């Protein structure tokens with residue numbers, strides 16, 4: 499059921515603590531902090547210290563917005579005790595075998611369990627496989643707190659849908675799914691999020707439905723991009739321009755104009771593995787999901803090889819100094835997690851090329867490359883655009899790697 503902003507009861511009496519102040523947790527804490535005092539806990543002392551100085555190194559939240567929010571920040575988990583409504587937004591990556599790695603999530607559960615009071619509601623925002631919250635998180639909360647689930651504490655799940663770098667779809671403007679272990683806590687969770695979400699709330703009938711909804715949103719996107727990547731490979735072989743094909747096909751009312759691209763980051767390239775792991779646990783072989791992942795994971799190698807061929811035809815010498823424009827996983831963000839540009843650079847370096855990078859969003863040497871300033875671009879003989887940052891808009895590169 500979708501509750502419009504007008505229909506939501508938004509009176510909240512709960513004291514809120516956000517656990518994990520990253521891409522997801524900080525904007526949420528800042529939005530809630532405009533309405534009431536909000537406690538924020540992050541295990542990283544460096545993160546707490548920069549936020550106390552009103553600085554977000556992820557480049558998503560302005561100093562002004564952080565300053566305006568009534569935040570009480572600490573890297574000591576004791577701060578969680580101040581709250582009776584705890585939101586958990588810690589990373590849920592995959593390991594080197596592409597299996598869900600919920601170590602940080604379970605660690606957060608232990609810290610929350612050790613510090614939560616009877617009557618607390620814990621809402622998870624981290625992306626997980628369906629079933630994770632009640633099967634894996636709740637027992638740890640119960641064990642560490644010595645409290646009984648439902649009787650002494652409640653749990654909910656509200657997946658995050660923000661899109662870092664997107665200044666239009668900010669947290670308040672995205673319909674938010676909320677779910678809970680019972681109706682009483684669902685009402686409270688709805689009231690808390692109702693304070694800040696203007697786009698409306700969708701009350702899912704259960705926690706597992708909300709978990710599954712989030713994971714299929716990203717899995718569907720991954721598969722759609724994988725299909726376009728495969729189509730691009732076919733069109734490349736046939737020397738057909740894929741952009742012209744998409745432009746033509748898009749004139750049909752129900753064609754979905756996805757584009758091929760390098761899929762990196764912390765969500766689209768990761769979340770399908772969470773669903774695949776759960777499918778396997780249930781005895782189902784997730785063929786389509788894993789085929790899509792395989793295609794998208796190999797796309798950087800495919801595109802690097804095309805680039806090498808192109809440079810050969812253009813007579814770029816094997817030891818030439820190349821400049822890559824952009825190293826983040828997508829345009830206009832500072833996030834380099836699982837960026838496929840790193841794979842492309844690795845292949846170029848193996849071939850003997852000297853590769854430098856120009857990544858103005860990140861302030862260090864990226865992927866063991868010298869990170870040069872945009873003014874230095876003209877010093878390079880061959881320039882490759884790998885990320886379509888707005889600030890690169892007017893720069894004509896010698897080659898462009900496809901992107902989303």
Ligand SMILES: NC(=O)c1ccc[n+]([C@@H]2O[C@H](COP(=O)([O-])OP(=O)(O)OC[C@H]3O[C@@H](n4cnc5c(N)ncnc54)[C@H](O)[C@@H]3O)[C@@H](O)[C@H]2O)c1
Pocket residue numbers: 517518519520521522523539540541542545587588589590602603605606607609623624625626658659660661662764765
């Ligand atoms: N980044 C996105 O665009 C996005 C969008 C939707 C959902 N998500 C999901 O949200 C979750 C968080 O992702 P993120 O991008 O915000 O991660 P992030 O790495 O930006 O931030 C996570 C923060 O949690 C902290 N942390 C780690 N372990 C902790 C612990 N035990 N206790 C307290 N703090 C801890 C880290 O220090 C870090 O500051 C993930 O499950 C992700 O899949 C992310």
